[in-house]
Amino acid sequence: MSFLNQTQPSGDPVSQMEALVGQANNKAGGFSYQVDDFTRLLRFLILGTEGGTYYSSEKELKRENVQSIDRLIMTDQGEQVVDFIRDVSVKGRACKQNTTIYALSVCARSNDLKTKNAAYRALSDICRIPTHLFEFVKYCENESAGSGWGRAHRVAIGKWYNSYKDKPKRLAYHVTKYQSRHSWNHKDVLRLAHIKPETNAISKVIKYIVKGLNEAKSDPVPMADNENVQEVLDFLEGVEKAKKCPRQEIENMKELIAIHELAREHVPTTMLDSIEIWSVLFRQMPMTAMIRNLGKMSSLQMFQSDNQEGKFREDLVIEKLGSKNMLENAKIHPFTIMTAWYQYQAGRGEKGKLSWPVNDRIVKALEGAFYKAFEFVEPTNKRYLLAVDVSGSMTAPVHGSSQITCRDASAAMMLLTTKTEKTCDVLAFSENFTKLDVSATDNMKSVIDKCSRLPFQRTDCSLPMQYACKNKKEYDVFVVYTDSETFFGNMHPSKALEEYRKCSGIRDSRLIVCGMATNGFSIADPSDKFMMDVVGFDTNAPKAMTSFVKGEL
Template sequence: MAEYMEVEEDPKTVPQTAPLPGQVPNSAGGYSFAVNDFTRLRRFLVLGSEGGTYYTSEKKLGKENAEAILRLIKSGNGPEVVKEILRFSLDGRTPKQDPILFALALCARDDDPETKKAAYDALNSICRIPTHLFTFVSFAEAMSAGSGWGRAHRRAIQNWYLTKSPKSLAMAVTKYQQRDGWSHRDLLRLCHLKAEAPGLACVLKYIVKGYDECNKEFGSTDDVHIDELMSFLLAVETAKSCDERYLVQLITEKGLVREHVPSIHLNSQLVWAALLNGMPMTAMIRNLGKMSSIGLLAPRSDHLKNVCSRLRDATLLQKARIHPFNILLALKTYAQGHGDRGKLKWDVDKNITSALNEAFYLSFKFVEPTGKRFLLALDVSGSMTCPVMGSRVISCRDASAAMAMVTARVERNYELMGFSDKLVKVPIKPSMNLDEATTAISRIPMGGTDCALPMIYAKQKKLKIDVFIVYTDSETWFGKIHPTEALKNYRKATGIDAKLIVCGMASNKFSIADPNDPGMLDIVGFDSAAPEIINNFALGYF
């Protein structure tokens, strides 16, 4: 059971149901500060609006975020918006690409020429695989209101294909063939693409006319590179109907991947063993349950050792841009022993859960301990029970516990507490694995939201705190004093110029941090750069 801590409210203060200067009504009936549109943009890029929040529907939240982006563009900040989108995408700071692609499409379809040019110039760098390109086109099409494909749009799609090497394009178009009702053939038809280079022309012919027509034109050449391309494309076609052993040979010799394998062979240990040898990190993490269900990752097997070794390799994780949230999602899903959909089940292996636990911390940018004194405060109120980023297995409360564990494992001088309408002692230790920590946080009784409690408690108990980190959706309303005022009271009483970092766990427009106080900072929950930002702010670097 949670251990409740007695906290006395400061007298003669403005309650959270009344505004301080500069505050706006939040969705819970209290008052918070409105974040600026750039902060709103960053929250959206990382957290999206999928699933909405406890108080706001997904549709409304998505509309509000789009309006914030459009305001930035209309105020002349469109190119800066694109730079931010590009930076978050290239640095791997977001769990999902859809918010990135939605924001990019908004910029590309805007009337401002500078914003439009910046967006299309960034397209190749952001749309790294065809799935991203299809999603971008789908968003752009929805925003165009039937206005068709303009010159800039056609040229950008053309460049996506023309800047690829023939070999990488052949792999891409056979691995990711369609999404959201769009196929490569559709895009080539609409962008009027023609390729002069023989290699690219070969791949485009295959896309539009199929293998047989492609073979008629390119099957008998003296070009070794064309021969290599045709050999790969033949392997892709052969894989659709060959037997298991020949398929294994094609995977090994031609580099075929999971998407090339027909469903009739997806329960074969031989096929999965061949795939695992060259399987990308993201695909490996996504298919841990499947490989376990068919017995490939048997206890003490070489395949199990291989998987665990790769999960513990920080270089591989960083190179593959594996986002911490996706590892936490994989851990929570794998640990339950069954998928969210369908009938797939597996025996859970502690070696894999342990390796996933380590991979989670390794996927964040490494930071040195600051030596500062921290109070980590987790919002465990009712509004934090909503799913984070639309996940069925991870709530905002789970996510906040996982984020706090990152700091708790780096810093040595900290206290960890939870709060709703009361302050509770959180039964979490750094020695726990993530599944244990998130399970512990989910058992704490919930109530209303009073984000001032951590600062009130620290003042009352005369704790020496340099940095308060509050993990919350900022829907505070319950207390008799606002969090910012509670922090000012703490500073005055202790003489410590304490900082407040608000880790936003929802992509809404609210924050308990006063934007005019340089000692308060908003960061985005599950931004993979969050630990580095916390470190720099705690040390006073900005």
């Protein structure tokens, strides 16, 4: 029953002594919606933890982080677990791919034969590039009691390489681009797996890895697979020529990149300070790679408008950033573009010594791309109340995106929600919990100005639900944006949310608390599937929040 239909007199206390349907007692003495093991597993796969908290910083994955898998296998649901992992991975739902790979390794090392076989069958679907394969091997080694490779493990690794049999040149590209990761390389993996190639072209790639190009070319090319084999050998020869190409032969290197579509990883380090080399790489870069490398390319003076070639490259960057089709196809979230915009504008890398002259036209193009990308964010069609910390400490850098302040990150998320959702109210932790007039017509500057003009008060994470209850407002989602102040007063946020559910009748109303400048806090009740903490804030955080709001966690 909603507020609008309530017959209960205004001001009557709402009883907290009874659980709603689907609720059980929680540790705080109230009630919360219980989380089953598949939900815990889904949380781990998408967030990296079972407890409903997303961490922007890397966390070491350990067996105790995903005990739900063991319990599900014990109830004969191991094959469903593997299908679940595959689905999350293939659909790109995980914030970071390492969680799905780790979960797969746990299943592959299970004593349950059906689970183990299902995990190995899913290997090629989940580990789509060599980096993923090496990570899987590393996790399996950590999970294994012994040091040997069993038959099932060897066969699965062999099938991974043979899965490229219809696209052997792609295998050649991958093994030369991703040569080693996580203390593993292809030669070591092949030595332990004893792979039997299923095609002549795959055989050439494997022989190249183990013995080099000359050995791979020494055998006559069989007529049955002539075209694929020759294509693979031509590519591998191009890679070897690139490796040995001396600095003074820039023109030859440019030709090799263009003919064989080589990546940056194929280029000798001694040539990666060449404008000419980067110009060729730049022309075939996808949008995400281009944005990521703008600082490096600017450091080489590639976008100087005082010469014809520099002006051409500058115009090409601006054209790509202004293309709605390219932005839509690249599926880049606005917050990711904002991170690149602020990083580029700073003129220096977040880590290391790289610095560059800032090109004002590119800065404006990145800002424009940020706003254009809002059009391609799918709405959740939920009703939102955003509660924002406006204190001076919000100028602290975000943990996970240090080039952005908490104030600017929260402004970006306010804009994102107001521009994409039909119902969104914004309130500030100011005098009397002040309504903040943020609309779809605002931009970053206007939102930041509105926040800066307000006096602030202490952030109380239970206030949004108390406000909604008192004013009979109907919301599906409450989001708190703060730096590191996750204080609450006389009522715990989980209790306030529980009370709001009872008095509003919105039984699945959700709460997200984002502590952007902290590396640890705990507001969410781990047993309540409708509460979430976000610790720090990186480019994956909006994706995690959207999954939570849509009920995918």
